[in-house]
Amino acid sequence: MSTLATPQKPWAKRPIDRARELAIVLFAGFFSFAFVAVTEMKGKLAYALIFFIAYALLSATFAFISRGAPAAKDAVVSTFVSLGAVLTVLPMLSILFTVIKNGLPGLHLGLLNHDMSMATPTDPIATGGILHAVTGTLTLVALALIMSVPIGILTALYLTEVKGKFAGPIRFLVQAMSGVPSIVAGLFILSAVLYPITKGYSALMGSLALTILMIPTIARTSEEVLLLIPNDLREAGTALGGTQWRTVAMIVLPAARSGLMTAVILGVARIAGETAPILLLTGGGDKVNPNPFNGSVGSIPYYIWKSFNAGSPEAITRAWAGLLVLMVLVFILFIAARSLSSRKISK
Amino acid sequence: MIQTPESEKTMSSTTPSSLASVAQAKPERNGTNSAQGTGLETRGIHAWFGKNHVLSDINLDFTAGSVTALIGPSGCGKSTFIRTINRMHEFIPGAAMAGEVLLDGKDVYAPGVDVTKIRLQIGMVFQKPNPFPSMTIGENVLSGLKLAQLKVDNKDDLLEECLVRAGLWTEVKDRLNTHGGSLSGGQQQRLCIARALAVRPQVLLMDEPCSALDPGSTLRIEDTIRELSDTMTIVIVTHNMQQAARVSDYTAFFLSDGGPGEMIEVARTSEIFSQPKDQRTENYVTGRFG
Numbered sequence A: 001m002s003t004l005a006t007p008q009k010p011w012a013k014r015p016i017d018r019a020r021e022l023a024i025v026l027f028a029g030f031f032s033f034a035f036v037a038v039t040e041m042k043g044k045l046a047y048a049l050i051f052f053i054a055y056a057l058l059s060a061t062f063a064f065i066s067r068g069a070p071a072a073k074d075a076v077v078s079t080f081v082s083l084g085a086v087l088t089v090l091p092m093l094s095i096l097f098t099v100i101k102n103g104l105p106g107l108h109l110g111l112l113n114h115d116m117s118m119a120t121p122t123d124p125i126a127t128g129g130i131l132h133a134v135t136g137t138l139t140l141v142a143l144a145l146i147m148s149v150p151i152g153i154l155t156a157l158y159l160t161e162v163k164g165k166f167a168g169p170i171r172f173l174v175q176a177m178s179g180v181p182s183i184v185a186g187l188f189i190l191s192a193v194l195y196p197i198t199k200g201y202s203a204l205m206g207s208l209a210l211t212i213l214m215i216p217t218i219a220r221t222s223e224e225v226l227l228l229i230p231n232d233l234r235e236a237g238t239a240l241g242g243t244q245w246r247t248v249a250m251i252v253l254p255a256a257r258s259g260l261m262t263a264v265i266l267g268v269a270r271i272a273g274e275t276a277p278i279l280l281l282t283g284g285g286d287k288v289n290p291n292p293f294n295g296s297v298g299s300i301p302y303y304i305w306k307s308f309n310a311g312s313p314e315a316i317t318r319a320w321a322g323l324l325v326l327m328v329l330v331f332i333l334f335i336a337a338r339s340l341s342s343r344k345i346s347k
Numbered sequence B: 001m002i003q004t005p006e007s008e009k010t011m012s013s014t015t016p017s018s019l020a021s022v023a024q025a026k027p028e029r030n031g032t033n034s035a036q037g038t039g040l041e042t043r044g045i046h047a048w049f050g051k052n053h054v055l056s057d058i059n060l061d062f063t064a065g066s067v068t069a070l071i072g073p074s075g076c077g078k079s080t081f082i083r084t085i086n087r088m089h090e091f092i093p094g095a096a097m098a099g100e101v102l103l104d105g106k107d108v109y110a111p112g113v114d115v116t117k118i119r120l121q122i123g124m125v126f127q128k129p130n131p132f133p134s135m136t137i138g139e140n141v142l143s144g145l146k147l148a149q150l151k152v153d154n155k156d157d158l159l160e161e162c163l164v165r166a167g168l169w170t171e172v173k174d175r176l177n178t179h180g181g182s183l184s185g186g187q188q189q190r191l192c193i194a195r196a197l198a199v200r201p202q203v204l205l206m207d208e209p210c211s212a213l214d215p216g217s218t219l220r221i222e223d224t225i226r227e228l229s230d231t232m233t234i235v236i237v238t239h240n241m242q243q244a245a246r247v248s249d250y251t252a253f254f255l256s257d258g259g260p261g262e263m264i265e266v267a268r269t270s271e272i273f274s275q276p277k278d279q280r281t282e283n284y285v286t287g288r289f290g
């Protein structure tokens, strides 16, 4: 006869531990409430501050009583660590919340299949739409991707696989380039390409500036990803009679695929909401422009900027709706890229 | 340079005479002519890393169809030596070499030699199993063909043949389309052997192929080596004296006394373990080293 063993987790928190934690939280909450009521302090920030201090003190005291000074220090440190996480997440949640709250009223059925050619930002919300801006942004991102992904990844390959004489200076330049303000990239294309050569706005001009901004992100992230690929694999490939480039193409790049996809995602994130060069180079426009190489083109950042400038309540709601659409769009791009890269890996 | 035999434990429990009897227990072979080609010779191989001279004047003949074990303390240049044979040495920045490696009488370092062709003829199995993570088991085996852009008539036959010869077929035949990473360490190493076989090399270099494996997998790979040696020349680096005695026809002892590594002696494996000519060889194989 074998005794039946039930799976247990002796390391898990006991109910009494949970109760104590809950008590600390409740008491800290109550204390902050009382403290703010009694003293001169006001506002959400005051509640948060007092709550945090009370929580740190209380959990440290409990830890000290039950397990001594080291445990008390441990409790204080973990409180601070959680505070760090909260401080990171809070502003993001707050932004997300504000955008959704202000953007939702601007959504309507025709939003994604009309452009603004027959409406102005101050018209009632239900007229017009942002088709021109969405297609424009997608065009800009697509053109920038076509140019920056090969250049960025080839740069990373030069740094990690060729390791040529210029690797040091190039790495330095790429790092410096990632600090270039976007307006500078915009002015550069304006004075080097738009004025002397094309003499007109187009999606291509905008995406050239975005490419400048995107390359450093892609190149640096790809370099880090490629450095993580073990050298064993490169040696195994060459030992099987592959040339360096066949080994890179068949073994190193596929092994790095999901990391490279992350690099591309980060690049898109860098440019999707970029506004300054867009204002300089694309000319805006309220109509869908199917030709990416000629004529002014709208984009979501441009639409937001233009609507905010118009100033009326309708226009401002339009701007928030544009922000919401931009965020959702970037989110969809992320999900798509993620699932694409993981599907290929687990084929 | 620290010179401690790495597998002291295995050696101290083993008397030299028993190793010699292990070495003698297997059928005597001189290398056969059924193997392709006339063999592999090295002439006066030296190697450097930067200014550091790590290998001095190695002259070795590897008879076609034989297994040669390279033994010696770590850091004496065994890996460096076999990497000069298939020209992997030149990948390390600052590396230099001197001497000749003759494959079928032709120097692999001669100007104009296509180095990728050399590596197809001289395959290599590394210490750590390194299947390609982005490929399935089947793709791994056939990866050499793609890398070198070789054509074969029947891929499935080749796949099966290589896996059978590497002793892995029965274990993986039902999951050729899963990833190599799902295999155990010993299976991964046999997958790497199968991968090396698919391009039909005439020489196979193995750098401590079993040092990361359990005893069961080690024995399987040793069986594989014995079978393969009918048709190809095998050079195996090992720290395991038992393994050298079990699988090899010839054994070469390498040693570095602080300077560059040298080859102290080479002989039939049974002789190295029963009557080595050099006192240092005897000290090493009996575990009385350093």
Ligand SMILES: Nc1ncnc2c1ncn2[C@@H]1O[C@H](COP(=O)(O)OP(=O)(O)O)[C@@H](O)[C@H]1O
Pocket (backbone or CB within 6 Å): B049, B054, B072, B073, B074, B075, B076, B077, B078, B079, B080, B081, B092
């Ligand atoms: N990549 C390298 N760069 C510089 N020195 C190296 C490198 N690889 C090996 N060496 C040196 O060369 C000598 C021989 O090493 P190795 O051939 O790996 O010895 P073994 O395989 O016999 O243990 C050692 O002194 C080692 O420090």
Ligand SMILES: [Mg+2]
Pocket (backbone or CB within 6 Å): B078, B079, B080, B207
């Ligand atoms: Mg070694």
